[in-house]
Amino acid sequence: EKSIQARYRVMLYITSLLVIVSAIGGIFDFGYSKFYIRQAGNWLATNVPSQARLYVNDVQLMYYSEHYRDEFFKVIKQPLGEWKQYDYVALRMRHGETQTLPLSSVAEFSNKRGDKVIIYKCSPDECSSHPGSNPQIGERK
Numbered sequence: 001e002k003s004i005q006a007r008y009r010v011m012l013y014i015t016s017l018l019v020i021v022s023a024i025g026g027i028f029d030f031g032y033s034k035f036y037i038r039q040a041g042n043w044l045a046t047n048v049p050s051q052a053r054l055y056v057n058d059v060q061l062m063y064y065s066e067h068y069r070d071e072f073f074k075v076i077k078q079p080l081g082e083w084k085q086y087d088y089v090a091l092r093m094r095h096g097e098t099q100t101l102p103l104s105s106v107a108e109f110s111n112k113r114g115d116k117v118i119i120y121k122c123s124p125d126e127c128s129s130h131p132g133s134n135p136q137i138g139e140r141k
Helices: 002-027 035-047 059-065 072-076 080-085 124-128
Strands: 054-056 088-093 105-110 116-121
Touching: 035 059, 035 088, 035 105, 035 116, 054 059, 059 088
Parallel strands: 054 088
Antiparallel strands: 088 116, 105 116
């Protein structure tokens, strides 16, 4: 009987500790901020027309952009090699990743660690002047 009560008491303490740690995690930030993803998504939602073709390589970024549609999960898994078919390209890159997309960026958002989202607009001149381009995304320095 005492052994069973001791087990329940230990389980109660462990559960209580987990609840407290979880609550503290909601108040304090642990790790690097991902607020830059929300800022970039909000920028996309505000500045990119709803009928524009948008390539995004991150689920969270697509969610905040408010441009998700039925084909969303098909688009997110497509390779970026066909970037010319899109009006805007938004790339989330983690610290140390580089990009070689031959477009001018229109907006960039980042955190203190160097994770970033770069947003490009594909103008007719830029898209037609780079036939056969094959950008390499995700290379590490």
